Amino acid sequence: MNIEKILVLAMLVLTTSAQLTAQQKARNAEESSVLAVVQNFFDALEKQDTAAFNKMFLPDGRNFSVRELTDSVVIRSQVSKSFRFNSAQIIKERMRSPSTEIKIDGRIAMVWAPYDLWINDVFSHCGVDVFTLIKSAGGWKIASIAYTLEKQGCK
Numbered sequence: 521m522n523i524e525k526i527l528v529l530a531m532l533v534l535t536t537s538a539q540l541t542a543q544q545k546a547r548n549a550e551e552s553s554v555l556a557v558v559q560n561f562f563d564a565l566e567k568q569d570t571a572a573f574n575k576m577f578l579p580d581g582r583n584f585s586v587r588e589l590t591d592s593v594v595i596r597s598q599v600s601k602s603f604r605f606n607s608a609q610i611i612k613e614r615m616r617s618p619s620t621e622i623k624i625d626g627r628i629a630m631v632w633a634p635y636d637l638w639i640n641d642v643f644s645h646c647g648v649d650v651f652t653l654i655k656s657a658g659g660w661k662i663a664s665i666a667y668t669l670e671k672q673g674c675k
Contacts (some may be wrong), residue, residue, distance in 0.1 A: 551622045552631045557660045558651055562613050568605040576655060577662045584666040600662070612638040615649075627655040635667075636674055646674035 521643045564573040581600035586593065593655035603674055613635050621632040631651040637644045 521607060550624050550629075554622055554624065554631060554653055554660050555620075556630050557653060558615070558633060558649075561651075561662065561665075562615070565611045565613055568607065568611075570605065573603065574600070578656070581662050582664045584664065585669060586666065587669040600665070609639050610641070612641075614638075629653040629655070629660065643674075645669045645671050 560572065563569075563627045564576070575598040583598050583600050583603065585596045588594075592661055614637075616634040616636065619634040621630075623630045623632075629652070631649070631653070633649045633651065634646070635649050637645040647670045649665055651665050651666045652663045655661075
């Protein structure tokens with residue numbers, strides 16, 4: 521292989537590497553933006569901040585809960601903006617970060633976040649939150665949340 525071919529190959533490798541690095545940085549920035557919305561959701565729950573809570577949802581965003589009982593499954597649905605806080609309860613919901621997954625394709629994102637939830641510092645339940653988000657002109661907004669409620673098998 522002559523020196524010109526080696527130089528061309530080296531330039532090709534460097535250019536490709538730089539493009540991949542730029543793409544990864546952009547991807548990391550998008551993932552951080554998506555994850556920030558999810559963290560803001562948990563923060564708004566804890567602070568019982570209705571304005572912040574509603575601001576992160578699309579106007580017709582929805583919440584779905586799925587709970588398995590001994591002999592049935594209970595599925596509940598509500599428009600996210602109709603959610604009301606109970607001032608007698610201090611809610612702390614935490615993502616179990618190492619298990620959190622983020623998927624993004626263009627203007628659609630999904631966050632799979634195992635969590636545990638505490639009410640007034642007493643363990644309530646755990647489960648998985650699945651957030652779907654859409655990137656609108658105002659940034660990433662939650663389109664829906666579906667979550668499980670489990671009393672056992674929590675780590």
